[in-house]
Amino acid sequence: MLELHQLIWNRKRADFRLRIPRLAIKPGITLLVGRNGAGKSSLLQLLATAQFPNEGDICYNGLTADRDLPYIRSQIGFVPTGIELYEEMKTEKLLYYLAELKGGAAPGELDRLMESFHLMPFRNRRIKTLPQGIRQRIALAQAWIGSPPYIFLDEPLNALDSLERLRFIRFVAAHSRNRTIVVSTHELNEWEAWSDRVLWLDEGEAQFHGTLEEWISDLPLGVWEGEIDAVHYHHLDPAHVLHMRTDEQHCNVRLLGNEPPAPQFTRQLTTLEDAYFIRCRSRSAELLDTGS
Numbered sequence: 635m636l637e638l639h640q641l642i643w644n645r646k647r648a649d650f651r652l653r654i655p656r657l658a659i660k661p662g663i664t665l666l667v668g669r670n671g672a673g674k675s676s677l678l679q680l681l682a683t684a685q686f687p688n689e690g691d692i693c694y695n696g697l698t699a700d701r702d703l704p705y706i707r708s709q710i711g712f713v714p715t716g717i718e719l720y721e722e723m724k725t726e727k728l729l730y731y732l733a734e735l736k737g738g739a740a741p742g743e744l745d746r747l748m749e750s751f752h753l754m755p756f757r758n759r760r761i762k763t764l765p766q767g768i769r770q771r772i773a774l775a776q777a778w779i780g781s782p783p784y785i786f787l788d789e790p791l792n793a794l795d796s797l798e799r800l801r802f803i804r805f806v807a808a809h810s811r812n813r814t815i816v817v818s819t820h821e822l823n824e825w826e827a828w829s830d831r832v833l834w835l836d837e838g839e840a841q842f843h844g845t846l847e848e849w850i851s852d853l854p855l856g857v858w859e860g861e862i863d864a865v866h867y868h869h870l871d872p873a874h875v876l877h878m879r880t881d882e883q884h885c886n887v888r889l890l891g892n893e894p895p896a897p898q899f900t901r902q903l904t905t906l907e908d909a910y911f912i913r914c915r916s917r918s919a920e921l922l923d924t925g926s
């Protein structure tokens with residue numbers, strides 16, 4: 635269990651403060667979501683002990699960084715965005731080198747990781763010659779060296795092609811048992827079938843933390859889909875439209891609303907991403923109401 639108590643971090647050279655009074659993150663996959671600049675990367679840096687809070691602490695199964703930093707670090711796999719790899723090294727050599735820094739790999743572990751991340755064809759290639767998606771797979775693979783119980787991933791799907799995204803999400807899900815995995819992402823629907831909880835940050839504060847079912851429940855707006863003609867479509871509030879497909883006569887529309895805009899519209903299941911849009915809309919209305 636990962637527990638945050640009275641956490642405050644003022645980012646240097648930025649007008650940004652992360653403030654989380656109390657949070658307990660259980661094992662499984664937690665999706666960390668929020669707008670650009672909300673503080674997702676900042677929180678992951680703190681969880682990964684790449685930064686330290688100004689106040690409060692983070693407990694890793696009861697241990698804190700002020701007393702057990704080397705041990706805690708040995709229990710963490712971290713992939714920040716824009717991770718820099720040693721350009722001149724070959725893939726396999728780099729993984730061996732990183733494993734050495736982490737205290738060594740189990741026999742066969744690196745081969746298994748290279749297989750899982752489809753890196754075998756690139757094992758003898760220098761990093762600098764590899765495309766971005768392969769480099770990202772190396773960055774992701776290194777987080778699993780030593781099979782750490784805490785994994786923190788900052789926008790891990792970046793640069794991966796569609797097939798590799800799915801393979802990676804499947805890999806994470808298969809390895810989430812008894813592991814606390816926090817994934818910052820803007821791709822909620824891709825993770826939907828595989829994850830356990832959502833943590834929503836806004837302006838450095840946690841606005842929601844709970845299960846996927848809780849995330850899509852008790853929302854002020856529903857999701858509707860139906861067909862209307864072009865004239866009526868232009869009367870809809872564009873801010874409510876999620877997508878629209880058109881043929882010569884009709885527009886097939888998916889939108890947010892309290893009620894259907896026309897009788898032929900039917901209520902749809904709310905996806906994680908729909909819920910995100912609804913919650914962001916309510917939050918901006920709340921901020922406008924309070925004049926913040």
Ligand SMILES: Nc1ncnc2c1ncn2[C@@H]1O[C@H](COP(=O)(O)OP(=O)(O)OP(=O)(O)O)[C@@H](O)[C@H]1O
Nearest residue numbers: 645647648650668669670671672673674675676677
């Ligand atoms: N290296 C940095 N130096 C100074 N300020 C930074 C730095 N990185 C982030 N910030 C600032 O810290 C705040 C939080 O940024 P952070 O990167 O944690 O947000 P985020 O939720 O991860 O955003 P995104 O979705 O765009 O990655 C923002 O105001 C940002 O401008």
